[in-house]
Amino acid sequence: MRSIQVLRYLPEESPQPFLQSFQVPVTDSTSVLDALNYIKESLDPTLSFRWSCRMAICGSCGVMVNGIPKLGCKDFLRNYPNDLIIEPLAHLPVERDLVVNMDSFLRHLEAVKPYLIEGKNAADSSQPNRQTPAQMARYQQFANCINCGLCYAACPQFGLNPEFTGPAAIALAHRYNLDSRDSGKAQRMAPLNSKNGVWSCTFVGFCSEVCPKGVDPAAAVNQGKVESAKSMLIQLFSGRAIGGAGQ
Amino acid sequence: MSYKPQLTGSWWLKHRFFKAYMLREATVIPLAFLLCSLLAGAFSLQDPERFQHWQAFMSNPLVILVHTLALTTSLYHAATFFVLFPRVMPIRVGNYQLPARYLVLAQWGAVWLVVALFIWLFAFGGQS
Amino acid sequence: MSNHMPKPSRRQGLHFEPLWWLLFSAGGVCFAVFVPAVALIFGVLWPLGIIDISLAQLQGYYSSLWGLVFTGAVIFLPAFHAAHRIRHAFHDFKLGGGSTTAFICCGTAAVVSFVAIWAWFMLPG
Ligand code: SF4
Numbered sequence A: 001m002r003s004i005q006v007l008r009y010l011p012e013e014s015p016q017p018f019l020q021s022f023q024v025p026v027t028d029s030t031s032v033l034d035a036l037n038y039i040k041e042s043l044d045p046t047l048s049f050r051w052s053c054r055m056a057i058c059g060s061c062g063v064m065v066n067g068i069p070k071l072g073c074k075d076f077l078r079n080y081p082n083d084l085i086i087e088p089l090a091h092l093p094v095e096r097d098l099v100v101n102m103d104s105f106l107r108h109l110e111a112v113k114p115y116l117i118e119g120k121n122a123a124d125s126s127q128p129n130r131q132t133p134a135q136m137a138r139y140q141q142f143a144n145c146i147n148c149g150l151c152y153a154a155c156p157q158f159g160l161n162p163e164f165t166g167p168a169a170i171a172l173a174h175r176y177n178l179d180s181r182d183s184g185k186a187q188r189m190a191p192l193n194s195k196n197g198v199w200s201c202t203f204v205g206f207c208s209e210v211c212p213k214g215v216d217p218a219a220a221v222n223q224g225k226v227e228s229a230k231s232m233l234i235q236l237f238s239g240r241a242i243g244g245a246g247q
Numbered sequence B: 001m002s003y004k005p006q007l008t009g010s011w012w013l014k015h016r017f018f019k020a021y022m023l024r025e026a027t028v029i030p031l032a033f034l035l036c037s038l039l040a041g042a043f044s045l046q047d048p049e050r051f052q053h054w055q056a057f058m059s060n061p062l063v064i065l066v067h068t069l070a071l072t073t074s075l076y077h078a079a080t081f082f083v084l085f086p087r088v089m090p091i092r093v094g095n096y097q098l099p100a101r102y103l104v105l106a107q108w109g110a111v112w113l114v115v116a117l118f119i120w121l122f123a124f125g126g127q128s
Numbered sequence C: 001m002s003n004h005m006p007k008p009s010r011r012q013g014l015h016f017e018p019l020w021w022l023l024f025s026a027g028g029v030c031f032a033v034f035v036p037a038v039a040l041i042f043g044v045l046w047p048l049g050i051i052d053i054s055l056a057q058l059q060g061y062y063s064s065l066w067g068l069v070f071t072g073a074v075i076f077l078p079a080f081h082a083a084h085r086i087r088h089a090f091h092d093f094k095l096g097g098g099s100t101t102a103f104i105c106c107g108t109a110a111v112v113s114f115v116a117i118w119a120w121f122m123l124p125g
């Protein structure tokens, strides 16, 4: 048994969040999520938190563990021999206990149209859309995102300015911009070019540090700065639509 | 009902990673001092007397201290900056991704090359 | 939804951030590659008397075109690099960081650069 602390928020009981200690059984393979599930099943059924796959795929179990964004199912109690404090993800409004409101994150994702947009690069949708391994290698790393939002909780620029499009959304925009089957770059460049797009980033780099999937969103954002600079220069001299005519 | 903790201006004190970030950003403070010293130097070249004043200023122990700091922080800046380059501009030839460490090493090579060039120019008067 | 977009005006949505960022990046490279050598020679070795630099020698180097290259790589670009970081630090400390801060920081860098280029022109050579 060991003790862990959880930041609770029960708006009908108290307007302030408060820390609560629990004694949980541990083995070498007890994950943070296992500990939370033990609390809910055996100690306090009112504890609220999100989870689903318990294998780092669904991206729903993000929490702050000792102040660092982690997936509860991918982080283990054995990593924390001393204190262990579990809090809701930073920079997002907290609805209850460890449950945050992801609306602003989803809004930013939606704004960059993270899906293949048909056009001249995918002329006939009845045909298979072929891609060579080299074409796939260009974007593959950025396609591993599971939308867990850890990078938003890690990003001080998002914390300071919630209008910042943020790491995951820009990484996904970049992923589709690099895809040979996509024709939507012109539409995505408008939000990326804005001051709340790529230009709000100062390459703190913590997003890439905490990303559980090795996406390196900071690299995507800063490659996006190069793209945005090009796109704005082209616009200035040609007067064409922002982003030009796609890939 | 929900709550949202607000970041204060001291958010960067909360984590080692953020402190390293602020240290990186702060490398420009000694740099700014060095730039001003060099600017004064550029003006002092017009007149031997002013040049002597500049030399006296540059030899002030406190000034040497700040410039030593500028040297140290410029190397820290280099260490943080060089690793970013391959991430912002990855070099890919077909299927082959040039490993980042070669790019980092090449940049350090450039630093030592410039140091060697300056030593050759000023310690050996540009003569071989 | 259709992909058709109305033709935006040439300047719609444009701002100076890409320019500041390009100067910042170029300045970052110069800060990393050239400044260590300059700080070592002029800030440490020469004042400590380890190497000796004469006025005539400096005049000779600086009044050539290399003096202008030096001004660009060691003063102008690093000054814009510093301005960019200071401006973002204001934002990070929640002390501003908007267009006014940008104007003051980049303006200072522009003045420093202008004065540096002026110093080069003043040297007969
Ligand atoms: S980029 Fe990484 S940290 Fe950010 S949402 Fe995607 S998987 Fe999570």
Ligand code: FES
Binding pocket: A051, A052, A053, A054, A055, A056, A057, A058, A059, A060, A061, A062, A071, A072, A073, A074
């Ligand atoms: S429960 Fe699905 S990622 Fe952790």
